[in-house]
Structures are given as C-alpha cells and as structure tokens.
Amino acid sequence: MALPVSMEDTELFGKTKCLDTELPVAGIKLDVETFDQMFNSLTKLWWSRLIISVRGYVINYYLKSEETIFLVDDAFINLHRAIVEGDRDTAHQILNDLDVVTNVKDIGRVLDDLASGVQISEEIHPFFMPATQDAFRRVFGPAELRTYYSAAKQKIAYFVFMRIFAALQDRWKVQSAKKKSIRFEEDPEWQPDDRVVLFEQFFQGNRTWVLTDFDRHVLMCWRPHGVAVIFGDRYTQTKVDEGYKLCSHCGMLEQHPDQFPGCPKCLDAFYCSKDCLDADEDAHTKKCH
Ligand SMILES: [Zn+2]
Ligand SMILES: [Zn+2]
Structure with a gap:
C-alpha cells in the first residue's frame, strides 16, 4: 500500500x-x-x-x-x-x-x-x-x-x-x-508539472525552470542528487542524454546546453558558478588530469 x-x-x-x-x-x-x-x-x-x-x-x-x-x-x-x-x-x-x-x-x-x-x-x-x-x-x-x-x-x-x-x-x-502494515513505495515515475517548479521562457524559446532560494536549498540539501529529487529521475536522465551537464559540485542542471564552463585543464568537470568551482577545488584537484 x-x-x-x-x-x-x-x-x-x-x-x-x-x-x-x-x-x-x-x-x-x-x-x-x-x-x-x-x-x-x-x-x-x-x-x-x-x-x-x-x-x-x-x-x-x-x-x-x-x-x-x-x-x-x-x-x-x-x-x-x-x-x-x-x-x-x-x-x-x-x-x-x-x-x-x-x-x-x-x-x-x-x-x-x-x-x-x-x-x-x-x-x-x-x-x-x-x-x-x-x-x-x-x-x-x-x-x-x-x-x-x-x-x-x-x-x-x-x-x-x-x-x-x-x-x-x-x-x-x-x-x-x-491493513495491518503499510509499506510506502516511492513513485518511480514522479515528475513535476507546471505546479511544481517555476518555469519561464528562457533561452532561444526554451521553457526552463527558474531557481529561487528554495530550489537552491533543496539542491544543496540533496547534493549532488537534488535535480533528480526536484525533477524526477526520468526528466534528469533525458536532459543528460540530450547533452545537458550537471554542476560537478552542487549537481544543478544546465538551463541550456554549454551553459556551465568546464575545468580548463581536463574538460571533465563543469561548474554552475564561481562558488561551486571554488568549493570543489580540493576534491577536483585530485581527479584532474
Ligand atoms: Zn553548482
Ligand atoms: Zn580538471
């Protein structure tokens, strides 16, 4: 149930x-x-x-x-x-x-x-x-x-x-x-609609979400899986398959492709902001090649 x-x-x-x-x-x-x-x-x-x-x-x-x-x-x-x-x-x-x-x-x-x-x-x-x-x-x-x-x-x-x-x-x-016992099952198809996130026409006619304090809070709370918590696994995977990147620190999703600049050395890590670049520096230096 x-x-x-x-x-x-x-x-x-x-x-x-x-x-x-x-x-x-x-x-x-x-x-x-x-x-x-x-x-x-x-x-x-x-x-x-x-x-x-x-x-x-x-x-x-x-x-x-x-x-x-x-x-x-x-x-x-x-x-x-x-x-x-x-x-x-x-x-x-x-x-x-x-x-x-x-x-x-x-x-x-x-x-x-x-x-x-x-x-x-x-x-x-x-x-x-x-x-x-x-x-x-x-x-x-x-x-x-x-x-x-x-x-x-x-x-x-x-x-x-x-x-x-x-x-x-x-x-x-x-x-x-x-029933004697209740077992909760998460909805594997969970996905938000217009009533869950703030959407706006954003880039070249694309409809995308607007980040406010609450979204940032949830992203950091579930870091680095916050995007999947907000949007559901399927939406997130679809975007990644389409070439959208996730911030290597906070996990935020790009709002349009090639939005997040990559690490200039390895081109293997991407950051939504200077804050995230700085916060990830120690962890990334070990992996950067
Ligand atoms: Zn970030
Ligand atoms: Zn690097």
Missing part, C-alpha cells in the same frame, strides 16, 4: 485559484500517533517531494509578486529543515506549532491586521497569549512589526501545507485501519 502525492490529485491540489478555500478550517488536528507512524514509514525523499509539490503549487497558483515569493520560499525552507533535515522532534515541533497557529480563530485576518499596524490587545494577540505565543514566535519570529509583515505573506504557505498534510493524515488513518 502506498501513500502517493500526485499533482493530479485534485483533493490535495485543487485547480481553483480561490484563496478563501485555503484559510484554516476548524478541525485540522495533528494526531501524534498517526504522525509518528507516518514519520517512521515515509522516507525523507517522500517528505521532501511533498514540500516541493506544495511549495510549487502555492507559488504557481497563489502568488503574484516577487517579494512574496522570497518570503514564501523562506517558509518552505523552514518546513524542509524541520521535517526533512531534522529529526522526529523537530518535525513534530513545527507541525504542532502550525496546528496551534491554524486553529486560532480568524487567523488569516488577524495576521493581516497585525501586518498593517492595527493594535491588538495582548489578551487576544496570538504573539502574546500564553497558549499560543511560543508557537507563533517559533514559526514566524519575535513579536515585532517586521515579523507580522512577513507572517501575513507566509501564512498561505503554512495554511496550504497544513490543509494538505491533514488530508494525507486522514488517508493514512483510513489505510491503516484496513
């Missing part, structure tokens, strides 16, 4: 662009026992691709301004760090905190009000109420106007993630009630 995350799954990734449907609904509840089962059974790759998918979906469907993309990327990097790069405790912590955040009444409007400087008394201020202050500060930052501003932009990332996580948690419960 598997718990697939597919972009064609319209219950998870609806095709309507209506922000109102993403506001938290009462009843999203983190179930610790189910979460532990999921965390122990599902691979890091599964969690990473879940976050990649949700992030692409949010950015492609809900965002308009560049500035918001960077703030939303930070939210997804935060999720990726806690769930994929951390351990059970950091993953549990952030989901528990987001559970608290999304269950505050009218939280979408409250964050918008705080961001526009509306004064809210401390008894009903989520960054000051004893029951919620720790969760809000861990997720968004210290109680100050700058934090409220980014929280209002980042909330969509966390709301959509929690809605999708809650749906997956429910599916997991239904599955485990039916």
Whole structure:
C-alpha cells in the first residue's frame, strides 16, 4: 500500500485559484500517533517531494509578486529543515506549532491586521497569549512589526501545507485501519508539472525552470542528487542524454546546453558558478588530469 502525492490529485491540489478555500478550517488536528507512524514509514525523499509539490503549487497558483515569493520560499525552507533535515522532534515541533497557529480563530485576518499596524490587545494577540505565543514566535519570529509583515505573506504557505498534510493524515488513518502494515513505495515515475517548479521562457524559446532560494536549498540539501529529487529521475536522465551537464559540485542542471564552463585543464568537470568551482577545488584537484 502506498501513500502517493500526485499533482493530479485534485483533493490535495485543487485547480481553483480561490484563496478563501485555503484559510484554516476548524478541525485540522495533528494526531501524534498517526504522525509518528507516518514519520517512521515515509522516507525523507517522500517528505521532501511533498514540500516541493506544495511549495510549487502555492507559488504557481497563489502568488503574484516577487517579494512574496522570497518570503514564501523562506517558509518552505523552514518546513524542509524541520521535517526533512531534522529529526522526529523537530518535525513534530513545527507541525504542532502550525496546528496551534491554524486553529486560532480568524487567523488569516488577524495576521493581516497585525501586518498593517492595527493594535491588538495582548489578551487576544496570538504573539502574546500564553497558549499560543511560543508557537507563533517559533514559526514566524519575535513579536515585532517586521515579523507580522512577513507572517501575513507566509501564512498561505503554512495554511496550504497544513490543509494538505491533514488530508494525507486522514488517508493514512483510513489505510491503516484496513491493513495491518503499510509499506510506502516511492513513485518511480514522479515528475513535476507546471505546479511544481517555476518555469519561464528562457533561452532561444526554451521553457526552463527558474531557481529561487528554495530550489537552491533543496539542491544543496540533496547534493549532488537534488535535480533528480526536484525533477524526477526520468526528466534528469533525458536532459543528460540530450547533452545537458550537471554542476560537478552542487549537481544543478544546465538551463541550456554549454551553459556551465568546464575545468580548463581536463574538460571533465563543469561548474554552475564561481562558488561551486571554488568549493570543489580540493576534491577536483585530485581527479584532474
Ligand atoms: Zn553548482
Ligand atoms: Zn580538471
């Protein structure tokens, strides 16, 4: 039995662009026992691709301004760090905190009000109420106007993630009630579509992806296999067969052929940037011939 995350799954990734449907609904509840089962059974790759998918979906469907993309990327990097790069405790912590955040009444409007400087008394201020202050500060930052501003932009990332996580948690419960053991299988055909990565017309009419902070973070986290994590094995292999090169340090894929300059001595190593050239120098010197 598997718990697939597919972009064609319209219950998870609806095709309507209506922000109102993403506001938290009462009843999203983190179930610790189910979460532990999921965390122990599902691979890091599964969690990473879940976050990649949700992030692409949010950015492609809900965002308009560049500035918001960077703030939303930070939210997804935060999720990726806690769930994929951390351990059970950091993953549990952030989901528990987001559970608290999304269950505050009218939280979408409250964050918008705080961001526009509306004064809210401390008894009903989520960054000051004893029951919620720790969760809000861990997720968004210290109680100050700058934090409220980014929280209002980042909330969509966390709301959509929690809605999708809650749906997956429910599916997991239904599955485990039916079967004694659940074995997760990664989808060998996993490949992103328009909702997963940011695409742009780029070079000589080619459609290619745009790298932002989140992509760079995932590339470095899975280095040097990050491209396959984001795009799937098949897409990556197709590009390599077509002559696209991968950076010898970070593993990033060229956006057009002959984009990355090679090592002038051996012509056997290619680098996406000066940073990667420098970072790989020691390792490469041993191999360079
Ligand atoms: Zn690189
Ligand atoms: Zn060389």
